[in-house]
Amino acid sequence: MTVKQISVFLENKAGCLAAFTKVLRENDIDMRAMSIAETPDFGILRIIVDDTYKTACVLKEAEYIFSITPVLAVEVTDEAGGLYQIVQLLGDNKINLEYTYAFITRKRGQAYMIFRVEDNEKAIDVLEKNGVHIVSQEELDEL
Amino acid sequence: MEKYYQREIECASREQIRAWQDERLVKQVRHVYEHVPYYRNLMKEKGVTPDDIRSVDDLHKLPFLTKADLRDAYPYGLLAVPLEDAVRIQSTSGTTGRRVVAFYTQHDLDLWEDCCARAIMAAGGDKGDVVHVSYGYGLFTGGAGLNGGSHKVGALTLPMSSGNTERQIQFMCDLNSTILCCTPSYAAYLAESIHERGLRDQIHLKAGIFGAEAWTQEMRRDIEEKLGIKAYDIYGLTEISGPGVAYECSAQTGMHINEDHFIAEIIDPKTGEVLPDGEKGELVFTCITKEAFPLLRYRTRDICVLTHEKCACGRTHVKMSKPMGRSDDMLIVKGVNVFPSQIETVLMNRGYAANYQIIVSRVNNSDKLEVQVEMTPEMFSDTVTAVSNREKELESDLKSMLGIYADVQLVAPKTIARSEGKAVRIIDKRNLY
Ligand SMILES: [Zn+2]
Numbered sequence: 001m002t003v004k005q006i007s008v009f010l011e012n013k014a015g016c017l018a019a020f021t022k023v024l025r026e027n028d029i030d031m032r033a034m035s036i037a038e039t040p041d042f043g044i045l046r047i048i049v050d051d052t053y054k055t056a057c058v059l060k061e062a063e064y065i066f067s068i069t070p071v072l073a074v075e076v077t078d079e080a081g082g083l084y085q086i087v088q089l090l091g092d093n094k095i096n097l098e099y100t101y102a103f104i105t106r107k108r109g110q111a112y113m114i115f116r117v118e119d120n121e122k123a124i125d126v127l128e129k130n131g132v133h134i135v136s137q138e139e140l141d142e143l
Numbered sequence: 144m145e146k147y148y149q150r151e152i153e154c155a156s157r158e159q160i161r162a163w164q165d166e167r168l169v170k171q172v173r174h175v176y177e178h179v180p181y182y183r184n185l186m187k188e189k190g191v192t193p194d195d196i197r198s199v200d201d202l203h204k205l206p207f208l209t210k211a212d213l214r215d216a217y218p219y220g221l222l223a224v225p226l227e228d229a230v231r232i233q234s235t236s237g238t239t240g241r242r243v244v245a246f247y248t249q250h251d252l253d254l255w256e257d258c259c260a261r262a263i264m265a266a267g268g269d270k271g272d273v274v275h276v277s278y279g280y281g282l283f284t285g286g287a288g289l290n291g292g293s294h295k296v297g298a299l300t301l302p303m304s305s306g307n308t309e310r311q312i313q314f315m316c317d318l319n320s321t322i323l324c325c326t327p328s329y330a331a332y333l334a335e336s337i338h339e340r341g342l343r344d345q346i347h348l349k350a351g352i353f354g355a356e357a358w359t360q361e362m363r364r365d366i367e368e369k370l371g372i373k374a375y376d377i378y379g380l381t382e383i384s385g386p387g388v389a390y391e392c393s394a395q396t397g398m399h400i401n402e403d404h405f406i407a408e409i410i411d412p413k414t415g416e417v418l419p420d421g422e423k424g425e426l427v428f429t430c431i432t433k434e435a436f437p438l439l440r441y442r443t444r445d446i447c448v449l450t451h452e453k454c455a456c457g458r459t460h461v462k463m464s465k466p467m468g469r470s471d472d473m474l475i476v477k478g479v480n481v482f483p484s485q486i487e488t489v490l491m492n493r494g495y496a497a498n499y500q501i502i503v504s505r506v507n508n509s510d511k512l513e514v515q516v517e518m519t520p521e522m523f524s525d526t527v528t529a530v531s532n533r534e535k536e537l538e539s540d541l542k543s544m545l546g547i548y549a550d551v552q553l554v555a556p557k558t559i560a561r562s563e564g565k566a567v568r569i570i571d572k573r574n575l576y
Contacts, residue, residue, distance in 0.1 A: 007525035009518050011555050037527045041534070041552045044527060063556055065518050069525045098526055116525070 002070035009065040035101035072115040073135040167431035178223040234282040246435040259292025262390030266375040270297035275320035280304040284385025289324040323351040327358035334369035361491030397462030504572040512549040
C-alpha cells in the first residue's frame with residue numbers, strides 16, 4: 001500500500017533545480033508531487049512521478065544521485081482538522097514522521113498528502129483501523 | 144619468479160654498490176666543478192674543493208641545489224657538457240613560475256631507459272608483454288622514460304600517451320595490453336570507465352606501473368580490484384632523470400633506488416642536517432653517472448623514509464617509502480601541517496572515491512579548511528538528517544586525523560574536475576606570499 005518516491009541529491013547552487021526540471025520535461029515525465037529540503041550545502045528533492053521506472057532510467061543516464069523510497073499517499077478530508085487528525089494518530093502510536101508534503105490532483109473535493117514515516121507497516125495498520133484511506137500505486141496512477 | 148633486467152647490478156653486494164658510488168661520486172664532483180660555473184661558485188662559497196670529496200662519507204660537505212637554483216640557472220646554467228653533445232630536452236609540468244628544463248646526452252638517455260627497464264621487469268614484465276604507456280609523451284618524462292624502458296625489455300610498446308579514454312580502452316581490449324603505465328589518477332579513471340562499460344572481462348592487464356603523483360594504499364587496492372592487476376609504484380623526477388629513479392619490486396614494501404646512478408640522503412628540511420636510516424625527512428639526490436645535467440645534492444621536497452633492510456626480492460639497493468607528502472605541497476592551516484594524503488585516507492576509509500578538493504581560505508584573519516567530496520549513491524538517503532550526518536562523520540574523522548576542523552561539503556558526482564594528467568586537489572585562496 002505504499003507508493004514510490006524518488007529522492008534526488010542536488011547541490012544548493014543556482015541553476016541546479018532548473019537543470020533538473022529540464023531533464024524531466026525533455027523526457028515527458030509528469031511530476032505529481034514535489035518537495036525540497038534544503039541545507040546551506042545541498043538540497044534533497046523528493047518527487048512522485050507518473051512513471052517511476054522510466055524516471056529512474058533517465059536520472060541514471062543523466063548521472064544524478066537518487067534513491068527510491070516507499071512512502072504513504074494518504075487521502076485527507078478537505079475540511080478543517082483533516083491533517084491534524086492523521087498527525088495525531090501517528091503521534092499517539094509513536095510513529096515517527098520524517099516529513100510530509102502535498103500531492104497535486106485534478107480531482108476536486110479531495111486532498112492527498114505524502115507521509116514519510118519510520119515504520120510504514122505500523123502506520124498503514126493504525127491509519128486504516130481509523131478509517132483513513134491510503135492510496136495504492138494503481139489508484140494514484142489514475143488520479 | 145622474480146625477474147631482473149640487470150641482475151648483477153640490482154643484486155650486487157653492499158660493498159660493491161658502495162665502491163661504485165665512491166668512485167663515481169669523486170669523478171662526478173670534479174666533472175661538475177670544472178664544467179658548471181654555477182655549482183663551482185656554490186662550492187667556493189662553502190669553501191669546498193673537489194679534493195675534499197674522497198668518498199660518499201664526504202657527500203655532506205657539498206652544497207644543496209633547490210628548485211630555486213634551477214630557476215636562477217635557467218636554461219643552460221647547470222649544463223655540464225657542450226650543448227652540441229646534448230641530444231634531448233625534457234621539462235617539468237611545473238605550474239608556478241619558470242619550468243625546469245633538463246638536458247640529456249645519448250648516454251644519459253641510455254642509462255635512464257635502463258632504470259625504467261628495471262622497473263618494468265620488477266613488475267613482472269618481459270619481452271612477451273604488451274606495455275601500454277598512457278603517460279603523456281612530449282616534454283613530460285613519463286611517456287619517454289617508460290617507452291624507452293619497454294623497448295630495452297623487448298616488450299611490444301603501445302605509445303598511447305594520455306587522453307582519449309575510448310581509444311585507450313579499445314586498444315587495451317583489441318591489442319591485449321598486459322602492463323599499463325600511467326599516473327595513478329588516470330589509472331583510477333580508466334578503471335572506473337572500464338568498470339562502467341562492463342569490459343573487465345575483455346582486458347588482459349596483469350600489472351600497472353603508476354607514478355608521477357601521490358597516491359594512497361587505498362587507491363592502490365581500488366585500482367587493483369577494479370582492473371584485476373598488481374599495481375606497482377614508480378618514482379622519479381625530471382631534474383634527476385625521470386621515472387625510474389626508484390621502483391617497486393614484488394615485495395611492494397617500498398621502492399628500490401637505483402643506487403649505482405643516484406645517491407640518496409634524507410635530511411631535516413629545516414636544518415639541512417643528514418638524518419639516519421628510518422627517520423622521516425626530505426629526500427635528496429646526487430646523480431653520479433649523468434653527463435649533461437648532473438645535479439648534486441638536489442632537494443626533492445619529497446618527505447619520505449629510507450630503509451636498508453634486506454628485501455625478499457633479492458635486490459640490495461636501498462628502499463624509499465612512498466612520499467608522505469611534499470614539503471612544498473604541504474599545507475599549513477592554522478599552524479598545522481596538512482597533507483592531502485591524510486584527507487584521502489579518511490575518505491577511502493569511509494568508502495568514498497578519491498574525488499575531492501581541498502579549499503583553504505582566510506576569513507577574518509583565520510584559516511578556513513573546506514573539503515569537497517563527491518556524493519556516491521551508497522551515501523545518499525532521502526532525509527536531510529542522514530545526509531548531514533554523512534558530512535558530520537567525515538568532519539569528525541578529519542578532525543581526529545588532522546587535529547583541526549574541516550568543513551565537509553558533499554557535492555554532485557563528476558563536479559570536481561578530474562584531469563587526465565595530474566589531479567588538481569588543492570585550491571589555496573590565501574595570499575600568503
Ligand atoms: Zn625488493
